[in-house]
Amino acid sequence: MKTALITGATAGIGQATARLLAANGWRVIGTGRRQERLDALAQELGADRFLGLAFDVTDEAVRNAAIDGLPEDWRAIDLLVNNAGLAKGLAPAQEADLDDWQVMVDTNITALLGLTRKLLPGLIERKGAMINIGSVAGSYVYPGGNVYAGSKAFVNHFTLAIRADLHGTGVRVTSIEPGMVETEFTTVRTGSQERSDEFYSGAHPMTGEDIAETIRWVSELPPHLNINRLELMPVTQDFAGFRVARD
Numbered sequence: 001m002k003t004a005l006i007t008g009a010t011a012g013i014g015q016a017t018a019r020l021l022a023a024n025g026w027r028v029i030g031t032g033r034r035q036e037r038l039d040a041l042a043q044e045l046g047a048d049r050f051l052g053l054a055f056d057v058t059d060e061a062v063r064n065a066a067i068d069g070l071p072e073d074w075r076a077i078d079l080l081v082n083n084a085g086l087a088k089g090l091a092p093a094q095e096a097d098l099d100d101w102q103v104m105v106d107t108n109i110t111a112l113l114g115l116t117r118k119l120l121p122g123l124i125e126r127k128g129a130m131i132n133i134g135s136v137a138g139s140y141v142y143p144g145g146n147v148y149a150g151s152k153a154f155v156n157h158f159t160l161a162i163r164a165d166l167h168g169t170g171v172r173v174t175s176i177e178p179g180m181v182e183t184e185f186t187t188v189r190t191g192s193q194e195r196s197d198e199f200y201s202g203a204h205p206m207t208g209e210d211i212a213e214t215i216r217w218v219s220e221l222p223p224h225l226n227i228n229r230l231e232l233m234p235v236t237q238d239f240a241g242f243r244v245a246r247d
Helices: 012-023 035-045 060-068 098-125 146-165 184-190 193-200 208-219
Strands: 003-006 027-032 050-054 079-082 129-133 172-178 229-232
Touching: 003 012, 012 027, 012 035, 012 208, 027 035, 035 050, 060 098, 079 098, 098 129, 098 146, 129 146, 129 208, 146 172, 146 229, 172 208, 208 229
Parallel strands: 003 027, 003 079, 027 050, 079 129, 129 172, 172 229
Antiparallel strands: none
């Protein structure tokens, strides 16, 4: 039985992925800040299929201690899903809160790097796989996206670069880059449930389950195949046109 570690498993894409992989025969280590949700997942999926680790992914010391403290039979990790991420604020750069920018960098970039480096030796030993959740925002910027878009561009390109570093190891590395997905993430990003409902009304966005199914497909491909990057959007979403400011 293979083991996956999924960050941000208490909601949205991470939670849906934990459920789907467990249903397809994986053992899942799920991380997140909300212990009660991890406990609920363990009860739902079974203690033999799900192990929750409650910590803030940006806390390096606690994160490393949690990984080092895994029970012996959960330490052989075959798949790392770097899913935890956030967007804070939608303000233009000249009005943005610098603290919001730092939180996004700490979560979307620094924490991802730390966990990746921690688990790479084991992934190489087991010829495992890593899936990083990027975003179409890393390729197609939008007003107010500034640091969020920049952090996801980093994730998208870091994935390709680390794939080059791992040449010959047998480790598969994939960047999955979703567009509009309706999850709790969107409520936080837009500031309220009311704003989220208004934003997605009639848009038929993707769901966390849609992205989870994509992660499952990528993770279960034959070991000689690698999906480098995969961009997904709902049919209703398209690329923004250029804007021109006029006198």
